[in-house]
Amino acid sequence: MKKLIFLSFAFLALYSCRKDEADVVDGPNLNDLFGDFTILTNIEPNITTVDFDAGQELFFSGELSKNTDWVISLIGNDTGARRALTGSDKNVSISNAEWDGGANTFPGFGIEDVSVEITFPDEAIAPTLNYTLTVTGLKQDEGVLITSFEDGIGSNWTSFNQSTVSGGIVCSDDEAAKGDCYYKVSGDVPWDWAKGSVMIRPDEGTFGLQGSASNLYFNMGFKAVENVGPTNSFILFWFDEDENGDGFFDENTEDRIAYEYWSQDTEWDLISLNYADLQFDELGNTIETNGNGLMEPSKLISINVFFLANPENGVSTGYVDHLIFTTDEPYTP
Amino acid sequence: MAVRLLLISLILASFQAVGQNEKFQINGSARAYVFSNELDIDEALDSVTTRKANYGHTLLDLGVSIFPNNKTEVIGMFRIRNELGGFWGGGTSFNVRQLTVKGVAGNLVKYEIGDIDLEMTPYTLYNFDEEGIVNEADAFKIRRDVVHYDLFYKGNSWRMQGAKTKFGLNFSKGIKGIDVTSFITRQRPALVDPERLYGGGTIKITQSDKLAIGFNSVSNFDITETIADSIRYRNGVHTMDVKYVIPASKKTKYIVKGESGISSVKYENYSDPLAPETISDWFYDVSVKGVNTEKGLSYELGYKDVGADFLSPGAQTKRVDYGKFPALYQQITNDVVGRSVNYTDVISGNAGNSIRISEELLAYNAAYNNTTPYGVATPNRRGVYLNLNRKDSVEFKKSFLRFGMFRQSRGTGTTLAKTFMLAEAGTDVHLNDFLKWKREFKVNAGIRYESTSRSGEEFEKVDLNSMLIDLGFSLEFAEKLDLLGGAKLWTVSGNTFINERNRFNAIDDFNIVSYDFSENTLAGGLRYRFNDKNVLTVQYQTFNLEDNVDQAIDYGMSQFTVLFNMKF
Numbered sequence: 077m078k079k080l081i082f083l084s085f086a087f088l089a090l091y092s093c094r095k096d097e098a099d100v101v102d103g104p105n106l107n108d109l110f111g112d113f114t115i116l117t118n119i120e121p122n123i124t125t126v127d128f129d130a131g132q133e134l135f136f137s138g139e140l141s142k143n144t145d146w147v148i149s150l151i152g153n154d155t156g157a158r159r160a161l162t163g164s165d166k167n168v169s170i171s172n173a174e175w176d177g178g179a180n181t182f183p184g185f186g187i188e189d190v191s192v193e194i195t196f197p198d199e200a201i202a203p204t205l206n207y208t209l210t211v212t213g214l215k216q217d218e219g220v221l222i223t224s225f226e227d228g229i230g231s232n233w234t235s236f237n238q239s240t241v242s243g244g245i246v247c248s249d250d251e252a253a254k255g256d257c258y259y260k261v262s263g264d265v266p267w268d269w270a271k272g273s274v275m276i277r278p279d280e281g282t283f284g285l286q287g288s289a290s291n292l293y294f295n296m297g298f299k300a301v302e303n304v305g306p307t308n309s310f311i312l313f314w315f316d317e318d319e320n321g322d323g324f325f326d327e328n329t330e331d332r333i334a335y336e337y338w339s340q341d342t343e344w345d346l347i348s349l350n351y352a353d354l355q356f357d358e359l360g361n362t363i364e365t366n367g368n369g370l371m372e373p374s375k376l377i378s379i380n381v382f383f384l385a386n387p388e389n390g391v392s393t394g395y396v397d398h399l400i401f402t403t404d405e406p407y408t409p
Numbered sequence: 410m411a412v413r414l415l416l417i418s419l420i421l422a423s424f425q426a427v428g429q430n431e432k433f434q435i436n437g438s439a440r441a442y443v444f445s446n447e448l449d450i451d452e453a454l455d456s457v458t459t460r461k462a463n464y465g466h467t468l469l470d471l472g473v474s475i476f477p478n479n480k481t482e483v484i485g486m487f488r489i490r491n492e493l494g495g496f497w498g499g500g501t502s503f504n505v506r507q508l509t510v511k512g513v514a515g516n517l518v519k520y521e522i523g524d525i526d527l528e529m530t531p532y533t534l535y536n537f538d539e540e541g542i543v544n545e546a547d548a549f550k551i552r553r554d555v556v557h558y559d560l561f562y563k564g565n566s567w568r569m570q571g572a573k574t575k576f577g578l579n580f581s582k583g584i585k586g587i588d589v590t591s592f593i594t595r596q597r598p599a600l601v602d603p604e605r606l607y608g609g610g611t612i613k614i615t616q617s618d619k620l621a622i623g624f625n626s627v628s629n630f631d632i633t634e635t636i637a638d639s640i641r642y643r644n645g646v647h648t649m650d651v652k653y654v655i656p657a658s659k660k661t662k663y664i665v666k667g668e669s670g671i672s673s674v675k676y677e678n679y680s681d682p683l684a685p686e687t688i689s690d691w692f693y694d695v696s697v698k699g700v701n702t703e704k705g706l707s708y709e710l711g712y713k714d715v716g717a718d719f720l721s722p723g724a725q726t727k728r729v730d731y732g733k734f735p736a737l738y739q740q741i742t743n744d745v746v747g748r749s750v751n752y753t754d755v756i757s758g759n760a761g762n763s764i765r766i767s768e769e770l771l772a773y774n775a776a777y778n779n780t781t782p783y784g785v786a787t788p789n790r791r792g793v794y795l796n797l798n799r800k801d802s803v804e805f806k807k808s809f810l811r812f813g814m815f816r817q818s819r820g821t822g823t824t825l826a827k828t829f830m831l832a833e834a835g836t837d838v839h840l841n842d843f844l845k846w847k848r849e850f851k852v853n854a855g856i857r858y859e860s861t862s863r864s865g866e867e868f869e870k871v872d873l874n875s876m877l878i879d880l881g882f883s884l885e886f887a888e889k890l891d892l893l894g895g896a897k898l899w900t901v902s903g904n905t906f907i908n909e910r911n912r913f914n915a916i917d918d919f920n921i922v923s924y925d926f927s928e929n930t931l932a933g934g935l936r937y938r939f940n941d942k943n944v945l946t947v948q949y950q951t952f953n954l955e956d957n958v959d960q961a962i963d964y965g966m967s968q969f970t971v972l973f974n975m976k977f
Binding site: 079097098099101103104105106107109110111112142 | 717753789818819820821822823824866868869906910915916917919921
């Protein structure tokens with residue numbers, strides 16, 4: 077009898093050792109794979125009028141019956157700016173569906189109404205939810221804004237345009253990538269690739285950027301309108317560093333880093349360049365400069381933006397807008 | 410205290426047969442095997458596949474045992490195989506089938522080097538039987554034995570290449586004896602992946618005739634720096650087993666036995682983000698067995714719990730990999746669809762069989778076995794089992810009943826667990842004893858019923874039922890000439906979700922399967938027994954699949970075989 081009792085206790089001890097795995101699931105959730113889709117709680121914005129400039133938060137919340145892909149598409153009614161919030165969690169909340177007022181790329185949102193469409197691409201039978209939001213204040217950019225051409229030509233800027241080219245700031249034609257104004261170069265130059273350029277300099281000294289180049293990004297919007305394509309037109313940047321701190325750039329003794337960006341299509345392109353990577357060419361070789369060869373954004377004294385296009389293709393038109401430096405990550409409009 | 414050091418086994422059994430002057434022995438086997446296959450499928454479904462496939466071979470396994478001295482044996486077995494129709498050397502192969510050196514070192518340690526057969530406990534190293542065998546007819550067994558012989562499936566052991574040692578200690582007090590077995594084998598050479606070894610051993614302590622305790626350990630591991638990459642896989646399984654005999658009376662005794670242990674798997678320096686760092690889990694399996702020697706009855710009631718992450722490649726590797734296409738008629742229909750392995754492929758040796766242990770849990774067919782697809786050590790199972798056995802009576806022999814009720818300890822794809830019910834029963838009926846015939850007339854009868862279920866929402870429900878009737882007979886109607894018959898009748902219906910695992914054994918998807926089919930394999934033929942070792946059989950085996958699931962393909966296969974098997 078004693079032996080039986082001992083064995084019973086031994087068995088119970090073993091039985092009680094197994095951890096309770098009632099809430100643990102191996103593999104993907106069958107409900108997500110094969111369960112019926114329903115919207116348990118409607119996915120809705122927390123507010124319909126938002127002032128991002130004042131720090132208001134806008135997010136969507138709701139609950140689905142299963143984890144499935146969802147897409148919240150936001151389109152600016154005036155600017156055509158687009159932003160998509162995506163996820164697959166059945167719980168939609170501020171943690172995965174917050175809109176900061178930004179767009180996926182240029183153009184950015186303006187003070188305007190925004191149409192919202194919520195879809196579920198993997199569900200054969202699912203409703204589409206629609207809302208309209210009103211933006212009364214724009215989001216504040218994080219970074220060092222060089223110019224968005226909203227305040228006109230700077231006191232130290234210089235520009236160049238071929239004799240048959242018109243180049244300058246244009247405002248209020250709803251073409252800007254961000255805000256109301258942008259810089260436009262347009263004309264027919266059958267004898268030369270160069271159309272026009274603008275050299276942007278601060279009113280005094282340097283741009284006041286950080287010393288480290290490795291986590292610094294230069295960003296700019298570029299839109300080729302005529303003479304478009306990766307063999308037809310491009311933007312050429314010159315980043316000039318005042319290495320000796322005398323307030324002037326000497327191209328014979330100081331670093332000028334050049335970079336080309338060829339146009340893709342007639343949409344606004346967001347050009348984002350890691351400043352440290354500018355010292356390498358496309359093959360990864362270090363480019364030769366006339367200065368110390370170090371990438372020193374704190375000594376950046378001017379940025380030249382050239383628009384060049386194939387002279388054989390007639391009129392060439394390009395826009396640039398919103399030059400801004402950001403830290404740690406590329407700019408999001 | 411004087412400890413007597415004794416040898417557990419001085420010399421291998423074969424040594425004992427060697428005379429003083431006998432320096433070598435020759436043994437082996439010879440075989441001739443001819444197949445004539447025919448595919449039976451609707452012409453409208455398949456007008457492209459060649460219906461008939463005829464082939465065959467003759468082979469000689471010539472084994473030579475050399476005895477350099479009375480404590481050493483060198484075994485070499487060479488296979489000469491000739492495909493029928495391959496004259497003058499065409500289609501002829503010459504291979505080394507076995508090369509082993511074994512003997513006794515210092516009158517103490519028995520050793521084997523080369524090709525060795527290894528088996529430990531059902532949770533450490535155990536080549537568990539393939540599905541579909543309840544109480545199999547001779548008509549099938551004859552052919553299955555050929556497959557097992559070719560693949561070195563001897564009992565439940567795995568054939569490996571390496572070294573094995575064994576020695577024993579006997580004591581005069583306290584402990585009766587200790588047996589120590591150890592081995593190390595090479596699983597693969599370094600190529601794309603690192604070289605892999607598999608080693609382990611057992612220490613069995615026999616306290617008395619009543620109590621014995623064993624410590625078992627196996628390890629499957631990569632050797633670093635055998636390739637440029639630094640990846641390393643390591644799997645260890647460590648168990649302890651106990652057997653305790655309680656005499657209840659002169660004719661009755663109870664045996665309490667059990668095994669418990671842990672497994673751990675480590676994937677080191679893998680760049681694949683899916684690679685887990687460590688997986689570990691444990692199991693136990695305890696039972697009480699009653700034995701009544703007077704009535705020839707034994708009954709065993711047990712409970713086991715094998716963790717969902719318990720991984721033991723040596724005990725969980727399937728003999729048949731259902732993820733591979735069969736060797737015969739690999740693709741059928743006008744759409745050239747890959748044909749799944751059916752049970753006639755398993756019997757005929759056309760299925761993809763394992764020749765070494767696999768770190769990955771191989772694909773299984775839920776219709777054939779959903780409860781224990783990876784043998785006794787199938788992970789994620791807990792529940793009770795009952796085994797009843799009756800020793801031979803005059804008319805009935807090998808009667809048994811096995812029953813198990815299990816459930817998952819961890820849900821797959823849902824928090825709800827699947828439950829499994831498995832029942833098997835069988836017996837050999839010797840009708841000649843009923844009929845008072847001198848010549849043998851034996852009927853094999855076996856049945857297996859399995860049920861899997863899971864409740865819940867419609868999308869997660871599981872309801873799968875399968876039944877196998879395993880029948881056959883052997884009638885000696887003339888001196889040494891037997892008429893053989895056999896049937897394996899599967900009926901399967903319902904649905905389930907089959908786990909699809911990545912290379913790290915994590916479930917990454919589910920294959921939804923619906924079954925509603927009957928699969929019948931019938932065999933009949935003649936067997937002439939020249940003597941116990943020489944047999945000639947002529948058989949006809951037919952297979953038919955009727956699948957009622959939409960888009961499923963009905964087809965059949967037949968095989969005419971002539972098999973001459975001789976051992977010497």
